[in-house]
Amino acid sequence: MPRNRQDVDREAKVTEIREAALRILREGGPAALSHSAVAKDLGLARTAIYWYFPTKDDLFVAALTDAYAEDLGDPPETDDIMPRLAWALERLTALQPLTHALHERARHSPAAAELETALLQGLTTRLHALLASKVPPEKLAPITTTIVVFFEGLLVQPRPPEERLRLLEFLISELT
Known part of the structure; x- marks a missing residue:
């Protein structure tokens, strides 16, 4: 009972x-x-x-919200772009199966779609803050979007950790 x-x-x-x-x-x-x-x-x-x-x-959304908060809530304390982006990429890679499930559910569930939107907005806001002092203002939005699309691509087409880092370093050196 x-x-x-x-x-x-x-x-x-x-x-x-x-x-x-x-x-x-x-x-x-x-x-x-x-x-x-x-x-x-x-x-x-x-x-x-x-x-x-x-x-x-x-x-699902409540549990996943907690997973994201737990896993992405405490980034490294540094102004250096690479360690923070590498940290975020590895955390998001670890969460990839759950993020994939979120994307699937977001097609049919308003609650999942709302979390998906909030996650993207949160990532974009953090990237803007991280990059604001490193890139010209007119390039901030396209560079942020490029990094988000890059992250999403790596989550769909997984690569070994060392290749992810190499590709991320290349992207950031070209964009900044």
Whole structure:
């Protein structure tokens, strides 16, 4: 019998569900994440998860948002472009299976499409801030777009880490 948790604060419940969803997502990928899997992990009734995350996409987006925040939230403290871009590229490469699932779900899910847009805007904003003092203002937008497209291309056509770094160094030396 699932446990009764009426005494637990709503935000604490949501946090606990999100943590379990993230754990399941990291361990088993998008296919393993479900309301039932989270409920089983937490010893709750499946309906308790639906109360906070009505659809599988809502659950997936919450877990993936946490994965991105965890994995991309603390870039290296340096003004040097290359270490920061190399760090971001490696982090995004590690998240590639989840990002691919996000792109697939974004076609049908408003919640996934919203996260996809926010992720792209966040990446673009960070790149603008990183590059603003290094490139002329009139080149900032096209260079930022080129780097984003380059990152996306490497995520679709994976390369070994040393080749990714070599290609990134070449791109940055040509653009800046």
